[in-house]
Structure formats: structure tokens, C-alpha cells
Amino acid sequence: MTNKLPDIAVLGATGVVGREILNILEEEKIKYNSIKFLASSRSAGTTIEFNGEKHTVIEANENVFDDIDICLASAGGETSKKYAPIAAKKHCVYIDNSSAFRMDDNVPLVIAGVNDDDLKMHKGIIANPNCSTSQLMLPLKALHDKYKVKRMIVSTYQAVSGAGLKAINELTDNTKTNLVGMPFEPSAFKYEIAFNVIPQIDSFVENGYTKEEMKVTNETRKILHLPQEVKISCTAVRVPVYIGHSEAVSVEFEKDVNLDEARELLKNTWGVELRDDISTYTYPTPKDAAGKNPVYVGRMRKSIAFDNGLDFFCVADNLRIGAALNTVRIAKKVIEMNLY
Numbered sequence: 001m002t003n004k005l006p007d008i009a010v011l012g013a014t015g016v017v018g019r020e021i022l023n024i025l026e027e028e029k030i031k032y033n034s035i036k037f038l039a040s041s042r043s044a045g046t047t048i049e050f051n052g053e054k055h056t057v058i059e060a061n062e063n064v065f066d067d068i069d070i071c072l073a074s075a076g077g078e079t080s081k082k083y084a085p086i087a088a089k090k091h092c093v094y095i096d097n098s099s100a101f102r103m104d105d106n107v108p109l110v111i112a113g114v115n116d117d118d119l120k121m122h123k124g125i126i127a128n129p130n131c132s133t134s135q136l137m138l139p140l141k142a143l144h145d146k147y148k149v150k151r152m153i154v155s156t157y158q159a160v161s162g163a164g165l166k167a168i169n170e171l172t173d174n175t176k177t178n179l180v181g182m183p184f185e186p187s188a189f190k191y192e193i194a195f196n197v198i199p200q201i202d203s204f205v206e207n208g209y210t211k212e213e214m215k216v217t218n219e220t221r222k223i224l225h226l227p228q229e230v231k232i233s234c235t236a237v238r239v240p241v242y243i244g245h246s247e248a249v250s251v252e253f254e255k256d257v258n259l260d261e262a263r264e265l266l267k268n269t270w271g272v273e274l275r276d277d278i279s280t281y282t283y284p285t286p287k288d289a290a291g292k293n294p295v296y297v298g299r300m301r302k303s304i305a306f307d308n309g310l311d312f313f314c315v316a317d318n319l320r321i322g323a324a325l326n327t328v329r330i331a332k333k334v335i336e337m338n339l340y
Contacts (some may be wrong), residue, residue, distance in 0.1 A: 005033040006340055008331070009068045011060055011083070012075030013037035013048060016165050017097060020324035021072055022050055028328055030335070038064060039075070065090045069340045072327050073097060088124025093340045095126045095330050097323055102127040102219060109222050111137040112329030113270050119330070119339055126330055129223065130215040131322025132156045132236065132245055135295045137223055138321075139314055140251070142269040143262060144224055147253035151306070154216055154234045157246040158201060159286060162318050163188055163238070171240055193240050201236040212236040244286025245318040252306035259302050262310060266297055271321075276300050284315040292317055293325055 010025075012018040018039075037048050037057045044059035058064060060079070065071065065087040073080055074097040084101065087094040101107040108118040109127045114137045119126065129137070136154065143149070160167040167188040174194035177184040184192055191198050202211035209217075216234040220226065239246075267274045273294035275284045284296030295316045303309025316322060334340050 005031055006069035006335060007034045007036075007067055008032045008070045008072065009036040009038055009064065011038040011071055011073040011079070012097075013057060014039045014043040014046065015074060016161065016168075017074040017319060017323045017327075020319045021074060021327055022048065024320065024324050024328045025072075026051055028332060030328065030332060036064065036068065038071075040079075062086050065092045068092045070331050070334060071095065072331055074323065074327065084125050092124070093122065093126065093334055094124060095128060095327055095334070097128045097327050099130065099215065100127075101125050102129060102215070103222065109219060110326075110330055110333075111141075111223060112326055112333050114138060114141045115223050115225075116333055116337070119333055119337060122339065126334070128323070128327050128330065129219045130212070131162055131318040132158060132212065132234075132247065133216050133219040133223070134322045134326055135245060135314060135316035135318070136216070136220065136247055136249065138269065138271045138295045139266055139297050139312070140220070140249075141224060142265055142272070143251065143253070143310065146262075146265060147255045147257055147308070147310075149224070149226060149230055149251055150254050150308070151231045151252040152220070152233075153250045154232070155248045156201075156212075156216070156234065156236045157197075157239045157241075157248075157286075158212075158236060159241040159243050159245055159318055160188075160193060160238065161243050162201075162245065162322070167193075168242060171242065175240070189238065193238060195240065197240070198238040199235065201238055209234070210236060241286045243290040243317055243319060244288075244315055245322060246284075246286055246313065246315045248311070248313055250303055250306065250309060250311050252303070253308045253310070256308050257302065257310050259300065259310070263300055266300075271295060272297055274298070274300075283313060286315055289315045289317045291320075293320055295321060 077098040213234040283298030299313040
């Protein structure tokens with residue numbers, strides 16, 4: 001731990017999320033002593049422009065972490081399993097955007113502005129939550145602090161960008177072939193995604209849920225420190241949208257919920273923007289969120305299925321709050337809290 005400006009690195013700098021991390025580092029004006037851009041051997045040697053300067057991408061290896069204080073990593077789970085422990089041993093704070101360490105009891109799982117104190121427990125590795133969990137936490141934490149979550153059902157409508165560049169291209173190609181009546185053989189998804197929705201994200205597990213759905217359940221519990229008796233169920237659906245995950249959320253609370261009070265609460269919650277006026281058809285859509293930082297919330301109403309229940313719809317840019325933005329926000333908190 002030190003008061004000097006950090007030497008930082010971005011691992012996976014040439015990927016979809018990695019490039020978004022670079023954009024947000026520029027936007028947030030993160031102060032640093034030096035910066036490196038790391039990638040696999042395929043991308044090593046290419047050039048990246050950052051803050052008006054050109055940088056050569058360096059191949060990631062065990063030695064690059066010797067003089068790095070903070071690494072913002074978005075290079076996949078296997079890469080993080082390989083390099084995160086090495087970085088931690090070399091006193092580099094490794095902020096991991098993969099699922100590799102999210103449920104590790106020794107690794108804090110953090111949404112900046114929600115559970116910042118958990119950062120103090122880090123032992124060199126900090127996990128960034130799943131994209132669909134991330135956007136839910138900002139409004140849910142505010143409501144939980146006031147009313148205490150008892151039970152929750154979430155349905156997600158997730159953009160193809162959450163599955164990477166191949167999936168983005170597949171939506172474009174699939175749409176074009178559909179419009180001219182040509183057959184299409186999907187490869188990024190099990191079914192055609194154009195003009196369709198697919199009720200599966202990630203592989204199925206023993207209980208019939210998918211890994212994506214269980215991430216929402218388990219990560220929500222870990223971030224909010226909820227007991228096991230709080231029941232959470234999720235259905236995750238892939239939709240033909242490029243950017244922006246949407247979620248329909250039904251929550252039962254221990255305390256009675258006042259709708260006007262809940263609206264006012266979210267109106268004043270950091271990172272949340274309320275768009276909720278059905279008289280003017282004001283509610284959020286994925287297009288509203290693309291390229292922007294807030295989690296947009298609307299369609300707030302008292303539940304007619306749950307006692308002390310509240311239903312709402314939330315939307316966010318999955319490449320930002322769900323990945324790159326929170327990674328950068330965690331780095332910013334680590335610097336502010338002098339935890340490197």
C-alpha cells in the first residue's frame with residue numbers, strides 16, 4: 001500500500017470489453033504513473049491509441065506484473081486463473097472481469113458504490129460480478145437497505161454483445177439472411193437469434209437452471225450478504241439486441257413498501273436514473289442505455305403477487321456497468337482507499 005500514483009495495466013486490451021475499459025479510463029480521467037496494454041500473442045505488437053498517445057500491445061506473461069500495481073483484466077476465466085495468483089503474489093491488485101474467482105470466499109465480489117467496504121478484504125484479487133447481476137445491484141441495494149429483501153424473481157433479456165464479437169456479428173448476418181429469405185446456420189447460439197428469443201444463456205446445471213441464472217442468484221447473495229433463506233430465482237433470455245441488458249424484477253420485502261417513497265429513494269440513488277411515468281409512456285429501453293453509465297429504472301409498481309412486493313424494470317449498457325465501467329470504478333476505489 002502506497003501513496004504514489006499507481007502503475008496500471010489492462011489485460012485483454014484488444015477485446016470488446018478491453019477497448020471499453022480504455023474508453024472509460026479516459027472518460028474517468030484515472031490518474032496513474034504508467035500504463036501498459038496486455039493481450040495474447042495474437043495481438044501482441046499491435047498499436048493502441050490512448051489519451052492521445054500510441055502504445056504497443058505487450059504479450060501477457062508471468063513477468064509483466066513485476067512493476068504493476070493494479071491490473072484491470074478482461075481476458076477470460078482461464079487466463080485469469082493463470083495470471084491472477086501470479087499478479088497477487090507480486091503485490092499487484094488484479095481486478096478480474098471473468099467468473100473465475102467470483103464465488104471464492106477469499107475474493108471480494110464488488111459493485112462500486114454498493115459494497116465498497118468489501119474491498120478492504122482483498123488479498124490481491126478482486127472479482128467483478130456478472131453483467132446481469134451488476135446492473136441489478138445498484139437499485140436493489142438501495143431498496144434492500146430500506147425494506148430488506150425476502151424473496152426475488154428476476155427475468156433477464158440480454159443483448160448479444162454479452163456473448164462477444166462473434167455473437168454481435170451473428171445477429172447482423174442472421175438478420176440479413178432472414179430479410180431475404182435465405183437459410184442460416186447459427187454457431188454462436190443454439191438457435192437463430194434474429195427475430196427470435198432464446199431461453200438459454202450459458203450451459204445447464206443439475207437443477208435445470210443455467211450457469212448464468214445461478215450467477216444472478218449466488219452473486220446477489222454474496223454482494224448483499226444475504227442469508228441462504230432469501231430465495232432468488234432467475235430466468236435468463238438472449239434477445240436480438242446489440243447492446244443493453246433488460247431485467248424484469250419482482251421483489252418481496254420484509255417491510256411494507258411505500259411506492260412513492262421507493263420511487264423517491266431510487267431517484268436519489270447514485271448510479272441510478274429513474275424513468276418512470278406511464279402517463280407519458282416514460283420507461284427505459286435498451287436503446288436508451290447504450291453508451292451510457294446509469295442503470296435506468298421504470299415500470300415501478302406494487303406487486304399483486306407478493307405481500308410487501310415491488311415490481312420494476314431496469315436497463316443498462318452491459319458492456320459498461322456490466323463489465324468495463326465497474327472494473328474501472330473498482331480501480332478508482334482501490335486508488336481512493338489506498339488499497340494497492
